[in-house]
Amino acid sequence: MKITVQQGSAQSFPTEALVVNLFEGVGSPGGATGAVDKAMNGRISALIASGDIRGKLGEVTVLYPEGGVAAKRVIVVGLGKQEEFGLEAIRHAAGAAAQKIRSLGLTSFATVVHGSGAGGIAPEDAAQALVEGSILSLYTFTRHKTVVEEPTTPIEEMVLIEFDAGKIPAMQAGARAGQIIADSVSFVRDLVNEPANITTPAALAGKAQAMARDLGLRCQVLEREDMQSLGMGALLGVSQGSEEPPKLIILEYQPDAGLPTIALVGKALTFDSGGISLKPSEDMHKMKGDMAGGAAVMGVLWAAAMLRLPFHLVGIIPATENMPSGKALKPGDIVTSLSGKTIEVQNTDAEGRLVLADALTYAGRFQPAAIVDLATLTGACVVALGNITTGLMSTDDRLASQLEAAGQRSGERVWRLPLFKEYGEQLKSDVADLCNVGGRPAGAITAAYFLSQFVGDFPWAHLDIAGTYWTDKPAKPYQSKGATGVGVRLLMDWLRRWEGA
Ligand code: BES
Ligand code: ZN
Ligand code: ZN
Numbered sequence: 001m002k003i004t005v006q007q008g009s010a011q012s013f014p015t016e017a018l019v020v021n022l023f024e025g026v027g028s029p030g031g032a033t034g035a036v037d038k039a040m041n042g043r044i045s046a047l048i049a050s051g052d053i054r055g056k057l058g059e060v061t062v063l064y065p066e067g068g069v070a071a072k073r074v075i076v077v078g079l080g081k082q083e084e085f086g087l088e089a090i091r092h093a094a095g096a097a098a099q100k101i102r103s104l105g106l107t108s109f110a111t112v113v114h115g116s117g118a119g120g121i122a123p124e125d126a127a128q129a130l131v132e133g134s135i136l137s138l139y140t141f142t143r144h145k146t147v148v149e150e151p152t153t154p155i156e157e158m159v160l161i162e163f164d165a166g167k168i169p170a171m172q173a174g175a176r177a178g179q180i181i182a183d184s185v186s187f188v189r190d191l192v193n194e195p196a197n198i199t200t201p202a203a204l205a206g207k208a209q210a211m212a213r214d215l216g217l218r219c220q221v222l223e224r225e226d227m228q229s230l231g232m233g234a235l236l237g238v239s240q241g242s243e244e245p246p247k248l249i250i251l252e253y254q255p256d257a258g259l260p261t262i263a264l265v266g267k268a269l270t271f272d273s274g275g276i277s278l279k280p281s282e283d284m285h286k287m288k289g290d291m292a293g294g295a296a297v298m299g300v301l302w303a304a305a306m307l308r309l310p311f312h313l314v315g316i317i318p319a320t321e322n323m324p325s326g327k328a329l330k331p332g333d334i335v336t337s338l339s340g341k342t343i344e345v346q347n348t349d350a351e352g353r354l355v356l357a358d359a360l361t362y363a364g365r366f367q368p369a370a371i372v373d374l375a376t377l378t379g380a381c382v383v384a385l386g387n388i389t390t391g392l393m394s395t396d397d398r399l400a401s402q403l404e405a406a407g408q409r410s411g412e413r414v415w416r417l418p419l420f421k422e423y424g425e426q427l428k429s430d431v432a433d434l435c436n437v438g439g440r441p442a443g444a445i446t447a448a449y450f451l452s453q454f455v456g457d458f459p460w461a462h463l464d465i466a467g468t469y470w471t472d473k474p475a476k477p478y479q480s481k482g483a484t485g486v487g488v489r490l491l492m493d494w495l496r497r498w499e500g501a
Contacts, residue, residue, distance in 0.1 A: 005160040005171045011039040011069045018071035019097045019111035023082045024055035032112040039068040058096040088411045090129040095137030095477030108157035123167040124174035131178030136478035141193045184303035185485035191295040192483030196271035196288040201319035205247040215305040222248035234354040237335040239320035241328025246320035253305045254312040261312040263368040267352045267375035268294025268319040275322045275348030292469035293374035296487030318355040334432045344432040352377045357454040364456040369501040371460045380443025381464040391464035392416045393448035399459045406494035423449045
């Protein structure tokens with residue numbers, strides 16, 4: 001979609017559809033909506049007075065003006081209550097409007113920038129949220145359907161209209177960032193929605209290499225033999241039951257020397273059957289998305305490179321399947337990790353922490369200023385936080401609060417759980433240095449605690465996205481059934497506002 005910001009007044013902009021807005025409970029609209037209302041002889045305020053338009057968040061009303069304004073259609077989208085307004089409401093409203101425009105079969109539209117100037121929202125942030133909400137609400141995953149039930153024509157052009165010329169450069173920057181970030185989220189959704197027979201570890205590595213070629217990144221893929229000579233017994237143990245060879249993908253973006261190094265580690269189980277500790281078959285298909293952490297890391301690298309962020313970013317993505325077979329790990333087996341620590345594998349379904357153990361140790365080679373990992377790690381995190389919130393566990397208060405703030409702004413909220421050292425007791429093994437499971441209590445925390453044992457002395461945060469990587473019931477227009485692409489918006493916000501470790 002071509003997205004531009006143009007200076008002008010909404011009522012005189014010629015377009016197939018013009019999107020204006022309304023707060024709930026406002027009788028006579030002001031700003032651009034007010035000007036459009038006036039040009040239409042008060043048709044909008046008349047519909048508000050009659051109760052036909054109420055301004056509820058995401059409410060959409062299509063009007064066909066007879067003269068007065070240059071647009072063929074005027075679409076009034078509700079912004080909800082003024083006191084609840086924020087970037088999330090902008091994404092929601094923009095998404096609702098964009099979906100309406102698509103359902104009308106239109107290929108171009110113009111919109112005012114909801115909330116720019118209102119409630120202390122910067123024009124740049126408003127434009128970014130508007131573009132994110134619009135693009136993401138139009139996401140579909142139909143590439144394997146030979147017949148699409150409700151075919152749609154893609155929207156080719158979106159124009160953001162702003163009267164105040166002084167705000168235009170900031171809006172242009174915000175719109176560009178929003179487009180890159182939303183495209184990255186869509187790319188991640190595609191990767192996660194794609195089934196495991198297509199996104200194998202080798203296919204994921206191929207995608208990373210293609211991305212590296214396009215963007216001038218470094219990409220190194222460690223093969224099984226490389227992992228053997230390094231001594232990555234934990235990652236190798238998980239992969240040994242599978243016919244698909246494992247890959248350790250290392251993607252590096254380094255626009256200049258001397259920039260802070262950040263390591264992003266993403267769990268990439270292209271399929272998690274549970275191994276010999278086999279999962280129940282209900283919902284097992286969703287384990288094609290057990291690589292959502294790795295996909296998000298690829299998405300962040302892509303978006304960061306597109307936006308030329310001033311970082312040395314290292315993406316480390318351990319990619320493998322977890323399958324049962326005659327060669328698979330058995331409960332009780334002991335593996336030796338890259339760190340030298342031995343691990344008793346009492347449950348082969350707790351495999352994410354095994355592959356991450358070696359990836360986190362490997363991340364230390366880059367002497368990063370911070371390490372953040374993303375992983376669909378535990379069902380316990382889903383029990384604790386549901387599908388709304390990502391679990392955050394960290395050994396560094398500063399890093400944790402930066403991520404909490406990024407979660408608020410980006411709409412990908414996180415909630416911190418403690419990592420008190422007493423939790424470590426649950427991971428004691430009678431026969432090895434550590435056991436890979438810590439029993440039912442505090443399952444998300446003990447998993448994170450396990451990871452902490454492989455991080456070394458770097459500021460580190462762990463994001464458990466087991467509840468947030470997927471949705472069966474999208475709650476907002478900009479979400480769609482299946483993969484959510486979680487992580488990209490959160491980490492891009494964090495990086496763009498980075499204030500040092
Ligand atoms: N990939 C799963 C976690 C998961 C569950 C992700 C639900 C998304 C939705 C992980 O590998 C796993 O199976 N964890 C086990 C750990 C347990 C055996 C200690 C779990 O949470 O049940
Ligand atoms: Zn598992
Ligand atoms: Zn898993």
